[in-house]
Amino acid sequence: MLLFLAFTAGPVLGSLGMSFTDIRQRDLRTPFSVNGVGVDNYVKALQDETFRKAAFNTAYFVVIGVPLTLVLALGAAVLLDRGVKRFQALFKVGYYLPVVTSIVAIAVIWRFVLSPDNGLLNTVLGWVGIDGPNWLASKTWAMPSLIAMAAWRNFGSAMIIFLAGLQGIPDSVEEAGQIDGAGAWQRFRYLILPLLRPTILFTSVTTGIGYLQFFEEPFVMTKGGPLDSTLSVSMYTYNQFGFGNYGLATSMAYILFVVIAVITFIQFRLLREK
């Protein structure tokens, strides 16, 4: 209990308090010069054009990225579940590998893939006569590039959970469907998917929270550019900490916290067992 107070509750409450003050880095030495400013930081953050842009980018990333990741994960899980059992372990490891690989190593590979002149992607596009854009330097394409990269990197972890869910469904359920004359798609849609509901809830909540905190991909790939088109809320918050604007930065962190809490709550309402 004491440890919890000292290392968890204390810092959380402390930072919450901080978000209502005008504390800057220099004030850490002279804490008595800190003034309470009420909700000023929150108002300031919400009025900040760049913060709103970052919020929009984060929403974009989540709205496209989470479904994409989950569909990829579920697809891979179904294929693994039905596929040749002999190679199952190999594919499991293969798909899971990006999850455990350092983002820095992944960034190097993806920079090569997305490189405009001799990158893998544009070379392949060139074969079919398409002149690919400069992915990471384009305002339009930078975000889709990062979404693709994030989905590729993260779907493995959701896949493992889906696979466990699928293997938890007894074969008799599908056999029953087969006897009733349901096709493969119908069996999947009306039998498997509803039974997977708790698994879908779990993966969409965890993936959603992870993606709302979208940080590493723009940090290593684009630094939020070009023209702030890949700047995320987490990254903007991080920048504000770097500038020593602790009060403003913590308020941004709490805005993100509230948004995550609300979205998670909605997910639970939509997907819980009826």
Next chain:
Amino acid sequence: MFTHSIRRRLVIGSAALTATALALAGCGRSEDTPSGGSQPTTTVSEGPATGNLTVWAMGTEGENLPKLMEQFKQANPGVNVTVTPIPWDAAHNKFTTAITANTLPDAAMVGTTWMGEFADLGALDPTPQGFDNSGFYEGALNTTKVGGTQYGVPWYVETRLVFYRKDLAAKAGISTPPTDWDGLKAMAKAMKEKAGAKYGINLQPGGDGSWQTVMPFAWSAGANITGDDQKEFTFDTPEMQEGLKYYQSFFTEGLAGTALPPNQTEAQFVNGQVPMFISGPWMAGSVAKAGGDAIKPNIGVFQIPKNKTSTSFVGGSDFVVFKSSKNKDSAWKLVKFLSDPKTQAAWFKMSSDLPAVKSAWQDPSIASDPLLPVFGKQLEDAKAPPAIVNWEQVAKAFDTEIEKMAKSGQSPADTAKAIQTKASQIGTGGS
């Protein structure tokens, strides 16, 4: 910490929901203690340095400094110097944490643009009397001055020049490097049209640190970052707009690219795709590394072209002593040793860092170099941003607006206005 004054301000704060602007102006900090203004009163004593000294230095300087310290120890047998090398990426954080926690070393190398911030945090010891400041380049010396007080001394300097491919320039019909704005533009055009380059010149289209390339043009047109008292920003001026307009024209006329891959400056210079760029002295080495011996005789440099003036950016590092040091007298002796012309010339040979002391440039190792004397000449007219607390943050806003101007055609007038607005919101900081 949570006194009734906080509660009172919380009430004021909630009123801010309806009248934010008013509240933002009304709830400014009022309890700041002025940190500038303390004048040097101390002097450094005679005799050799003694005791233990701890020193922090970044990057390759941190690795090379122990070698120089051997010389210092020979002259001062009673002293023991411990150098801690710090990576550049981690340095700013390490310093600010150490300032907060009072765990600073005795002396350290400090990036010139951090001086304002650290001085504001009350960490730096004002430079004692008895330092020969007339020997330093003026632009470099100015980086040590915060609010009229000098902290530390300039240690090494760098400034930016235009690099160009001599062979391709000859192919483009240019035998003498340009000296003014029209000349540079014409040269970029000729490089593109006659020498087969993809772009005439590599200019940074916004992004981290692009202000270092933009400001020389604006300074040369007569612009300034702040007024003389360093309290107000002066980004929205006709001079600034003129500099921005000239910078933007390279992009709109297709002479500079907006989507060049990063970290390819050297490679594109070597293969002739982009045969000009603006950068500092270290680039001579990295170009030679990328292109081998064949490229060396073809590397040329010339000074920032002239409009009203031909002003470049001066960077580098200063050497400071911290207020919390228990061995200040010896620490200042070390700083004095480092700023001695002989030491500066010796240090150049160890590190390739350009001396901040003018007389050290007469050392044959520098004077006989084919490129370095041009840097020395440019240093006579080079500026650094004012030492203000919030500079890093203002620079970031500047870089963002430059990106909008170069990539999405924001007009120079709007760019100047936007930088001014953002910078004023951020404020110069400090007290």
